[in-house]
Amino acid sequence: MAGRADAKKETNVKKTNFDQPSQLLFIWSILMIYQDMAKLFWAEGKVR
Numbered sequence: 001m002a003g004r005a006d007a008k009k010e011t012n013v014k015k016t017n018f019d020q021p022s023q024l025l026f027i028w029s030i031l032m033i034y035q036d037m038a039k040l041f042w043a044e045g046k047v048r
Helices: 002-011 023-030 037-048
Strands: none
Touching: 002 037
């Protein structure tokens, strides 16, 4: 019966699609003070 409980938990997980994940990661890296990562995502955003 434990297998059924685990299966139900997995179906309750929300899946989110992000239109521009590099933009969100850029903002996150700025807030977390990851300058090198922010530069990477800045460059990625310019390409698109």
